[in-house]
Each structure stands twice: as C-alpha cells, then as structure tokens.
Amino acid sequence: MPPPTAPHAAPALQHQPTSQPVQYPKEILWSLADAKLDEDVASSEGNMSRLSMGRVLRHPNGDSVSTGEYHAIKATAHAIAYNLNQLPIPHGHSHLGGTRTLRFYKSNMVADWNAAVARAESEQELLALCPAHWKAEHVLQAALQATHESNKTKTNGSAISKCSCSNSNATSGSSSSKRPRSNSITNHMKAKLHIQSMMATTKFTFTPTAKNLPTLLPTLVDSLYANLLHIISSEHPDVTDAVDLLHTLNANQAFMVGEPSLIFSVFLERVESATPVLTEEADENDSPEMWGHTQFAGGSMTCTSVLDTWASIGSSSFVYRLIAAVLTTDNYLGEVCRLLWAAWKSAGGPVAKGKEKAVSHLNMNQPQDTESASADSALRTALEGWYVPELKKWITEHKLTTHSTKKAVLVDAICSGTDTQKPSLEVALTGIEKRGKKTPSPT
Structure with missing residues (x-):
C-alpha cells in the first residue's frame, strides 16, 4: 500500500494594516470609506454600503479588473x-430554516466564516488588498444572497429535480450493467482524500452530521484546485486528461464563466449527495464495491449525456466540485475528465502552454531525465523567492499567459514556458540576491 498523501493545510487568515501601505496608489481603494467616496464606484441607492464590487476591486497598480476577472472572482465566491x-449548524444555534447570511455566520459560526474569508483571499489575492477583510466579505455576502434568491425562485424546480434523480436511480438498478470498482473504499482511499478526520487544523471541510454515516462521501474531498492536482498527480498520474484540464482551467479562469444548465445542476447534486450503503441488504449498485455506477452511468442522466458542452457545465468552479466527487470512485475519473476536457476544447478553450511538459514531470510512470528535473526544481525554488509584482512583470515581458494573481500559479506559468520564456537559474537567483534575501539552495 502506498504511503498516505499529505493533505494541504487550510489557508490562514492574514490581516492587513488599517492605514494604506505606501507602495499602493490611492486608486486601489484600500478602505471602505475610500470606495464609497470614489466617483467611479456606483452604490445602491437604497444601501450605500452595497457597493458595485466589479468597480471596487483593483490590481495593486490601481487598474480596474476586467469583466472576465470579476466573473472569476464571483465564481470563486459562489x-x-x-x-x-453545506456545513452543519452547531448545537444550540438552531436556525429555524432562516437565511444563512454574513451576520449569521459571524455570530454563530465565526471559525468557519474566517476560514471562508481566508480561502477567498488565498484564491483571489485582490480581495486581500484592504483592512478588516471587507472586500472578501462583501463578495461572499453577495454570493450568499444570490444563493438565497436562487433557491427561492427554484423551489418548484428543485422538487421536480429530486423526482428526476429518484426515478433515474430506481431504473438504473435493473437496467444498468454491473461494473466493479478498481478499488473498494478502504483505508488507502481515505488516506489519499482530503477528509476532516485527518485534518484537525483544517476548519473548511465537511463534517458528517447524521448517525451511522458511511466512511466516505463525495463532499468530503476538498475541491480546492491545489488539493485536486496534488491527489491526481500523486495517486492517478496516468489520468493525463485530468492533469491537463486542471492546469488549463487554473490558467484561464475567466473563460466562458456562467451558470450551469439545470440538468448539470441535478447531475452534480445527485453525485455530491449520494452515499454508499454499508449493509448487506443494499442494492449492489450502492455498495462500496460498485460505488459510482448509478451516479455516473445510471438512468437517463449519464456523464456522457450531461457533460456534452462547456455552456452546460458553467465554469471551472463546478468542474472542481465534480472532480472532487468523482475522486471517491476512481473507476470513473478518467471518463469524466476526458468528457470535461473534450467539452472545453470544443468550446474553443485555450490550452495552457507547456502543459505537456508539466504532465511529464507529474507522471511518475514515465521515465524522466534526472538532470533536467533537478534544474527545473531549482528554478522553481528560486522563483518562489520572487515577489508577485516581479513574477507578473516577467510574465508580461515574455508574453506568457495567466489570469490568476496567485504566486504559485505565476511560478507555474513561468516554469511551463519555453526555454526562451524562462529565466536561467542564475538570473532567478540574482533577482533574490539584489534584495538581500536569503538565496534558496538548489535541490
């Protein structure tokens, strides 16, 4: 049995100073008061604190975000x-079916709220350019409100959807052929997934609330990009479509961002809410050994019929959730990722440059050139010592492409470039030495 995969720690909440740092221009709108006074920011007439965040959010140089960048930020918030x-309400804090708002979370689930804010600022670093986390909180508050409004308007549709799920599950048991899993749900599977029982310090994961829940649920896998890439590259390096897809989605977050179709939403809900049954009386398709067959190939909603176009899928955030769920039944991982990858390319989605090189380094089943791998590792280590503005300047000057401001993604973009687009190791190390920082030791 391979060793357990090390889980990724949840991002910690980083606090910014109340006064605007001198390196930022006034156009960055550091404080909430600055945003309210800015003539380019339109507020709601009924509520002056309800800002147009698409105009509030700025890059470190003060430039406004593009429409695509704002859509990507909203997708992360949603x-x-x-x-x-999905988190259970703590004992003693009955919500009586009310709306889960920012005020509710800050009053009753403050640790979970802080973890959500930290994750938002980690994934979309422009949200962190303010004191007291007000930019991230405004975006999350809007996402919570939008979810509430959507649920109200889709109440009747939800009832129909649940009936559809029930009918498809009922018919699949008799009409679908049996396909065994490649692995049963064992301690090995639990070790490689991002499960709360292994993560005492991680607050932003799902906690089983019902009695006698099975040991593994689709929603127990953290859908964070870095976690999915870590699991797949470590445990499923042969599924190259999954690695290619994750790299490309992360580098092109603003491509065709929208809401998924109703059938995709129902399909995703069926996958995420399903549970393997651990009793001898259970239908064979719902047992751990057959887990995933009903969810991905049962009834009229199959992965082939649902994952047909990118417009139906919606955006990368929904792809991450689906891949997180399918990781609990690796027998379907390759097929689902193949369909997602095909839908992306059919829609004209850009393919990240250098992805083949990235995949070859991740694929442990393929031979590698030791000297080349060592050089790439040393370059990556050196680049991690650069500041984000320096990385972004290099990317711009050398015509590389990335829509993320996260440091790790910027480093990936540079390392995935051609030889003429990457700095030499000497240049990378010199950039650190000029600032007087400790030089990383090449490994």
Whole structure:
C-alpha cells in the first residue's frame, strides 16, 4: 500500500494594516470609506454600503479588473458560499430554516466564516488588498444572497429535480450493467482524500452530521484546485486528461464563466449527495464495491449525456466540485475528465502552454531525465523567492499567459514556458540576491 498523501493545510487568515501601505496608489481603494467616496464606484441607492464590487476591486497598480476577472472572482465566491451552506449548524444555534447570511455566520459560526474569508483571499489575492477583510466579505455576502434568491425562485424546480434523480436511480438498478470498482473504499482511499478526520487544523471541510454515516462521501474531498492536482498527480498520474484540464482551467479562469444548465445542476447534486450503503441488504449498485455506477452511468442522466458542452457545465468552479466527487470512485475519473476536457476544447478553450511538459514531470510512470528535473526544481525554488509584482512583470515581458494573481500559479506559468520564456537559474537567483534575501539552495 502506498504511503498516505499529505493533505494541504487550510489557508490562514492574514490581516492587513488599517492605514494604506505606501507602495499602493490611492486608486486601489484600500478602505471602505475610500470606495464609497470614489466617483467611479456606483452604490445602491437604497444601501450605500452595497457597493458595485466589479468597480471596487483593483490590481495593486490601481487598474480596474476586467469583466472576465470579476466573473472569476464571483465564481470563486459562489463555490465558497456553497461549501459554507453545506456545513452543519452547531448545537444550540438552531436556525429555524432562516437565511444563512454574513451576520449569521459571524455570530454563530465565526471559525468557519474566517476560514471562508481566508480561502477567498488565498484564491483571489485582490480581495486581500484592504483592512478588516471587507472586500472578501462583501463578495461572499453577495454570493450568499444570490444563493438565497436562487433557491427561492427554484423551489418548484428543485422538487421536480429530486423526482428526476429518484426515478433515474430506481431504473438504473435493473437496467444498468454491473461494473466493479478498481478499488473498494478502504483505508488507502481515505488516506489519499482530503477528509476532516485527518485534518484537525483544517476548519473548511465537511463534517458528517447524521448517525451511522458511511466512511466516505463525495463532499468530503476538498475541491480546492491545489488539493485536486496534488491527489491526481500523486495517486492517478496516468489520468493525463485530468492533469491537463486542471492546469488549463487554473490558467484561464475567466473563460466562458456562467451558470450551469439545470440538468448539470441535478447531475452534480445527485453525485455530491449520494452515499454508499454499508449493509448487506443494499442494492449492489450502492455498495462500496460498485460505488459510482448509478451516479455516473445510471438512468437517463449519464456523464456522457450531461457533460456534452462547456455552456452546460458553467465554469471551472463546478468542474472542481465534480472532480472532487468523482475522486471517491476512481473507476470513473478518467471518463469524466476526458468528457470535461473534450467539452472545453470544443468550446474553443485555450490550452495552457507547456502543459505537456508539466504532465511529464507529474507522471511518475514515465521515465524522466534526472538532470533536467533537478534544474527545473531549482528554478522553481528560486522563483518562489520572487515577489508577485516581479513574477507578473516577467510574465508580461515574455508574453506568457495567466489570469490568476496567485504566486504559485505565476511560478507555474513561468516554469511551463519555453526555454526562451524562462529565466536561467542564475538570473532567478540574482533577482533574490539584489534584495538581500536569503538565496534558496538548489535541490
């Protein structure tokens, strides 16, 4: 049995100073008061604190974010809001079916709220350019409100959807052929997934609330990009479509961002809410050994019929959730990722440059050139010592492409470039030495 995969720690909440740091221009709108006074920021007439965040959010140089960048930020916020709303309400804090708002979370689930804010600022670093986390909180508050409004308007549709799920599950048991899993749900599977029982310090994960829940649920896998890439590259390096897809989605977060179709939403809900049954009386398709067959190939909603176009899928945040769920049944991982990858390319989605090189380094089943791998590792280590503005300047000057401001993604973009687009190791180390920082030791 391979050693357990080390889980990624949840991002810690980083606090910014109340006064605007001198390196930022006034156009960055550091404080909430600055945003309210800015003539380019339109507020709601009924509520002056309800700002137009698409105009509030700025790059470190003061430039406004593009429409695509703002859509990517909103998609991140909606994914985090969805995860928040799945968390159980603590004992003694009965919510009586009310709306889960920012005020509710800050009053009753403050640790979970802080974890959500930290994750938002970690994934979208422009949200962290303010004191007291007000930018991240405004975006998350809007996502929570949008979710509430959507649930109200889709109440009747949800009832129909649940009936559809029930019918498809009922028919699949008799009409679908049996496909065994490649692995049963064992301690090995639990070790490689991002499960709360292994993460005492991680607050932003799902906690089983019902009695006698099975040991593994689709929603127990953290859908964070870095975690999915870590699991797949470590445990499923042969599924190259999954690695290619994750790299490309992360580098092109603003491509065709929208809401998924109703059938995709129902399909995703069926996958995420399903549980393997651990009793001898259970239908064979719902047993751990057959887990995933009903969810991905049962009834009229199959992965082939649902994952047909990118417009139906919606955005990368929904892809991350689906991949996180399918990781609990690795027999379907390759097929689902193949369909997602095909839908992306059919929609004209850009393919990250250098992804083949990235995949070859991740694929442990393929031979590697030791000297080349060592040089790439040393370059990556040196680049991690650069500041984000320096990385972004290099990317711009050498015509590389990335829509993320996260340092790790910027380093990936540079390392995935051609030889003429990457700095030499000497240049990378010199950039650190000029600032008087400790030089990383090449490994």
